[in-house]
Amino acid sequence: MKWILLVFGSVCLLDVVEDSFVHGKRNARTVTFSRTGRGQSRRRRDTWTTEKERFTECNTPLSVKDRELLRSHTHETGFHGDDGSSFTLTWAGNGTGIIFVLSTISVPSDSFYEGGSSRLYRSEDYGKSFHDISHAINNTFLNSYFGISAGHGNPQPVILTANLPFTKDPGGKIFTSMDAGLTFRSVQLQFHPAQAIQFSLLDPKYLVVISIDDGLWLSEDFGNNWSKVHEGVHTFTWGSENTLFFSSSPNGTVEAARRGELILRRTCDFGKTFDTIAENIFSFGHIGSFLFTSVMEKLGSPRVIYVSKDQGDHFKRAQLPSATTEQFYSVLDADEDMIFMHVDNPGEDTYYGTVYASDEQGILYSKSLERHLFGGEGKSDFTNITSLRGVYLTNILEEGGCIRSVISFNRGGRWRYLKKPENVDCPDMSKKCNLHIHGEHSHFSGVTPMTPSSEPTAIGLVIGHGSVGDSISAARPDVYVSRDGGYTWWGTLRGPHHYSILDSGGLIVAVEARRDRGISSIKFSTDEGQCWKTFNFTDHPFFLAGLASEPSSSTMNISIFGYRLDDNHKPMWVAVTIDFEHLLTRECNDQDYVTWLAHSNYSSNPKTDGCLLGYKETFRRLKTLSACRNGRGYVVSRQQSPCICTSEDFMCDYGFYWHENSSACLPQPDFLNQTQDFCLNVDLQTTGYRRIPGDKCKGSFSPPRNEEAHQKLCGNVTSSDSHTEIPPAILALIVVCSLGIICLVIIAAYMITSRRINCGQRSPEYNFSVLQIQEDDLSVNNESTPNGKLNGFQVQEDSDDVSLIKQ
Ligand SMILES: *[C@@H]1O[C@H](CO)[C@@H](O)[C@H](O)[C@H]1NC(C)=O
Ligand SMILES: *[C@@H]1O[C@H](CO)[C@@H](O)[C@H](O)[C@H]1NC(C)=O
Ligand SMILES: *[C@@H]1O[C@H](CO)[C@@H](O)[C@H](O)[C@H]1NC(C)=O
Ligand SMILES: *[C@@H]1O[C@H](CO)[C@@H](O)[C@H](O)[C@H]1NC(C)=O
Ligand SMILES: *[C@@H]1O[C@H](CO)[C@@H](O)[C@H](O)[C@H]1NC(C)=O
Ligand SMILES: *[C@@H]1O[C@H](CO)[C@@H](O)[C@H](O)[C@H]1NC(C)=O
Ligand SMILES: *[C@@H]1O[C@H](CO)[C@@H](O)[C@H](O)[C@H]1NC(C)=O
Ligand SMILES: *[C@@H]1O[C@H](CO)[C@@H](O)[C@H](O)[C@H]1NC(C)=O
Ligand SMILES: *[C@@H]1O[C@H](CO)[C@@H](O)[C@H](O)[C@H]1NC(C)=O
Ligand SMILES: *[C@@H]1O[C@H](CO)[C@@H](O)[C@H](O)[C@H]1NC(C)=O
Ligand SMILES: *[C@@H]1O[C@H](CO)[C@@H](O)[C@H](O)[C@H]1NC(C)=O
Numbered sequence: 001m002k003w004i005l006l007v008f009g010s011v012c013l014l015d016v017v018e019d020s021f022v023h024g025k026r027n028a029r030t031v032t033f034s035r036t037g038r039g040q041s042r043r044r045r046d047t048w049t050t051e052k053e054r055f056t057e058c059n060t061p062l063s064v065k066d067r068e069l070l071r072s073h074t075h076e077t078g079f080h081g082d083d084g085s086s087f088t089l090t091w092a093g094n095g096t097g098i099i100f101v102l103s104t105i106s107v108p109s110d111s112f113y114e115g116g117s118s119r120l121y122r123s124e125d126y127g128k129s130f131h132d133i134s135h136a137i138n139n140t141f142l143n144s145y146f147g148i149s150a151g152h153g154n155p156q157p158v159i160l161t162a163n164l165p166f167t168k169d170p171g172g173k174i175f176t177s178m179d180a181g182l183t184f185r186s187v188q189l190q191f192h193p194a195q196a197i198q199f200s201l202l203d204p205k206y207l208v209v210i211s212i213d214d215g216l217w218l219s220e221d222f223g224n225n226w227s228k229v230h231e232g233v234h235t236f237t238w239g240s241e242n243t244l245f246f247s248s249s250p251n252g253t254v255e256a257a258r259r260g261e262l263i264l265r266r267t268c269d270f271g272k273t274f275d276t277i278a279e280n281i282f283s284f285g286h287i288g289s290f291l292f293t294s295v296m297e298k299l300g301s302p303r304v305i306y307v308s309k310d311q312g313d314h315f316k317r318a319q320l321p322s323a324t325t326e327q328f329y330s331v332l333d334a335d336e337d338m339i340f341m342h343v344d345n346p347g348e349d350t351y352y353g354t355v356y357a358s359d360e361q362g363i364l365y366s367k368s369l370e371r372h373l374f375g376g377e378g379k380s381d382f383t384n385i386t387s388l389r390g391v392y393l394t395n396i397l398e399e400g401g402c403i404r405s406v407i408s409f410n411r412g413g414r415w416r417y418l419k420k421p422e423n424v425d426c427p428d429m430s431k432k433c434n435l436h437i438h439g440e441h442s443h444f445s446g447v448t449p450m451t452p453s454s455e456p457t458a459i460g461l462v463i464g465h466g467s468v469g470d471s472i473s474a475a476r477p478d479v480y481v482s483r484d485g486g487y488t489w490w491g492t493l494r495g496p497h498h499y500s501i502l503d504s505g506g507l508i509v510a511v512e513a514r515r516d517r518g519i520s521s522i523k524f525s526t527d528e529g530q531c532w533k534t535f536n537f538t539d540h541p542f543f544l545a546g547l548a549s550e551p552s553s554s555t556m557n558i559s560i561f562g563y564r565l566d567d568n569h570k571p572m573w574v575a576v577t578i579d580f581e582h583l584l585t586r587e588c589n590d591q592d593y594v595t596w597l598a599h600s601n602y603s604s605n606p607k608t609d610g611c612l613l614g615y616k617e618t619f620r621r622l623k624t625l626s627a628c629r630n631g632r633g634y635v636v637s638r639q640q641s642p643c644i645c646t647s648e649d650f651m652c653d654y655g656f657y658w659h660e661n662s663s664a665c666l667p668q669p670d671f672l673n674q675t676q677d678f679c680l681n682v683d684l685q686t687t688g689y690r691r692i693p694g695d696k697c698k699g700s701f702s703p704p705r706n707e708e709a710h711q712k713l714c715g716n717v718t719s720s721d722s723h724t725e726i727p728p729a730i731l732a733l734i735v736v737c738s739l740g741i742i743c744l745v746i747i748a749a750y751m752i753t754s755r756r757i758n759c760g761q762r763s764p765e766y767n768f769s770v771l772q773i774q775e776d777d778l779s780v781n782n783e784s785t786p787n788g789k790l791n792g793f794q795v796q797e798d799s800d801d802v803s804l805i806k807q
Contacts (some may be wrong), residue, residue, distance in 0.1 A: 099130075264278035277315075426469065
């Protein structure tokens with residue numbers, strides 16, 4: 001995130017880039033669909049030039065009986081008279097089938113009034129019917145960004161936040177429901193919430209929120225009584241148990257320029273007592289079992305990371321490069337065992353950085369991947385393939401500007417290019433030829449309607465958009481599937497689609513993403529994407545906004561949201577829900593499953609085949625051709641067995657890198673100058689190797705010793721200052737700003753920086769544009785970009801798609 005400081009009208013850019021220590025992808029209970037186009041008058045982007053046939057989709061006809069079956073379990077809802085520009089869906093509870101839909105209208109951006117909901121709907125049958133329940137809250141407008149919060153637990157807690165103009169009332173209003181939205185009671189607040197009200201994970205009756213004047217407010221009785229427990233609060237997060245962490249300003253006000261002065265406080269008794277656990281922090285986060293802080297040891301100095309694994313009792317400085325104000329840190333993924341940390345490359349807007357993998361303590365890091373693509377908008381393509389342990393997929397920005405996909409099967413130990421699918425030809429035989437998968441960047445900029453998808457219960461299954469060739473191509477992407485967690489791929493659907501994995505992988509559904517015309521059919525596959533059948537679910541095509549299904553893959557109900565023009569030529573929202581349970585009438589039995597050794601490469605050594613992080617796993621999974629129902633109660637059946645230790649169970653230690661030619665870990669030259677802390681603080685007789693965090697291998701294997709390397713790294717400890725000084729210009733700015741001159745902090749406009757990247761003649765031109773922040777003006781004029789080309793990798797102002805925002 002960029003902040004622009006306006007000092008007496010002159011714009012000075014202070015690149016305080018936000019660190020991100022939060023999981024963006026974990027909670028997919030809320031989805032937003034938008035309708036911005038009018039149905040006809042939009043630029044067409046579906047006029048793709050047809051290249052050589054890439055692969056043939058396998059389509060088999062649907063029998064008349066199945067068609068009738070599906071037709072009788074298809075339910076269409078027209079939201080008559082609703083002129084909302086976007087629909088936000090929130091799933092309440094777990095397996096309840098209860099959905100709230102908040103329809104919101106957009107208002108002119110120059111108005112201080114932020115817009116609100118026009119209608120609130122509720123479904124309790126997985127989307128088969130919706131009821132307008134706006135009257136239950138007296139038709140109050142709800143906040144369009146955080147109007148609905150649904151908690152876990154039974155009965156299902158739901159909180160609605162009203163949207164009230166700030167000026168009139170002394171405080172905002174919420175509606176609370178303990179029965180999943182059947183009844184609501186309204187509560188008048190003494191403050192205005194600035195964000196969604198958050199439930200404690202342990203007990204949903206504990207609520208926390210920050211108010212627009214930076215107060216931290218807490219309720220211990222599900223929102224009836226609130227008390228302000230602290231002032232000047234910047235952000236908060238729940239830790240484990242009922243620990244609440246928050247950063248606050250020592251002076252009671254949060255100024256952007258003094259972010260590095262925040263203090264981190266902790267309360268374990270809901271605000272009765274606090275202790276300060278860190279100072280001079282810029283940002284912090286709690287993920288997995290790790291508490292992170294990025295600290296400016298001097299205001300404006302490069303930030304460094306401190307990590308605690310005991311809820312903030314003790315912090316240790318992480319052995320990571322420090323980040324100047326123009327760089328950022330981002331936790332890509334973390335669990336109980338380790339962290340993947342992206343450190344932005346030095347220099348402004350490089351769009352790449354280095355991925356580091358941590359040890360069990362989160363203190364020592366080793367390089368996992370260089371030139372990792374990461375745009376300025378806080379989006380990364382780093383994807384945890386949740387259907388197979390240890391598999392991660394991401395994209396790198398190679399020298400020369402090509403973007404290529406890489407995959408790791410051993411949790412970041414090694415990365416390799418993806419294999420070309422067998423059923424796809426290379427566009428140019430004289431070049432490298434691999435499969436490249438589009439990630440969050442492509443989704444964000446409208447190239448693909450979805451990011452890659454995998455589900456923990458659908459073992460081995462991965463589905464995503466991609467292209468085959470020398471590097472990733474922004475031209476019409478196709479859909480590819482993998483059944484073995486990304487080792488081998490299969491071209492399955494031509495052109496961009498919305499897709500969803502249902503029935504724990506027993507069923508995949510997909511709807512073609514068209515912008516130029518309405519859709520009326522859905523494709524589905526019961527054999528993991530090998531063949532598809534098509535079902536026409538309506539006689540009246542509509543423009544697709546997106547698919548929605550319960551946020552667990554065990555459901556078989558899928559809802560298709562979109563809009564069509566009604567009789568008065570006004571757009572009308574439509575939802576079609578199809579229940580596939582009646583198509584797969586048979587429950588799966590033993591004959592439908594096979595045992596499958598994950599990560600097996602059928603090597604000759606059965607002792608090591610399939611070993612990963614010290615153990616192998618055998619799964620019972622559905623046979624590809626079995627068309628039956630896993631059902632709601634399906635649990636993945638797996639058997640684990642230990643492996644003996646080999647060199648695969650070790651990685652290069654901090655300050656070492658994998659040298660391919662000598663097949664050994666050698667000291668990293670650029671670390672020689674930064675290792676004082678490492679050598680002084682860490683009592684570690686490093687040999688250049690370290691057991692991979694979480695590795696459970698058995699046996700007494702020792703990696704090759706590398707005493708000389710350790711000497712080189714630690715033998716010559718000098719006392720140079722490892723901190724870079726703050727650039728004088730920024731220092732001056734901070735001084736100016738803190739002298740009391742009003743610094744108006746505004747969020748920067750989306751700055752589109754286009755780079756012309758040309759990877760060879762045959763592959764289409766690829767524009768990588770970095771989109772920064774701007775709520776109001778997405779109208780990027782393609783023709784005015786430096787190279788004047790109309791390219792895929794850019795925001796289309798009138799693309800009516802489909803922003804599937806997962807929160
Ligand atoms: C949802 O319910 C299922 C079965 O009752 C349970 O296994 C699962 O953990 C629950 N999920 C959440 C997120 O509570
Ligand atoms: C709606 O308004 C009526 C009458 O003013 C009031 O009695 C009722 O409590 C309100 N309901 C809610 C949920 O605010
Ligand atoms: C909560 O509010 C109710 C009614 O306003 C009041 O009677 C009660 O004492 C309050 N409880 C606490 C703990 O403040
Ligand atoms: C708080 O404000 C005072 C006066 O504006 C200033 O001198 C001081 O540096 C600020 N920061 C802290 C940490 O007190
Ligand atoms: C990746 O996903 C798997 C399955 O959901 C999860 O167990 C694991 O902790 C995740 N890895 C990380 C590093 O978050
Ligand atoms: C489904 O719709 C498509 C196009 O609208 C049409 O060509 C096709 O014949 C229909 N299929 C059936 C089985 O009705
Ligand atoms: C589909 O929805 C119906 C309610 O309409 C529900 O009874 C059924 O359990 C759902 N099926 C699945 C597999 O979630
Ligand atoms: C299979 O994996 C093992 C262990 O990872 C490796 O030593 C072997 O070379 C691999 N074999 C093939 C054919 O890739
Ligand atoms: C490895 O050896 C090859 C051939 O000798 C050489 O071209 C390449 O640069 C070497 N790679 C490294 C990382 O030293
Ligand atoms: C280490 O520091 C010295 C002096 O500060 C510098 O000359 C040298 O280039 C640095 N080495 C590396 C690898 O950065
Ligand atoms: C330490 O560095 C100095 C100068 O760079 C060098 O002369 C000396 O041999 C080094 N000592 C060791 C133990 O490497």
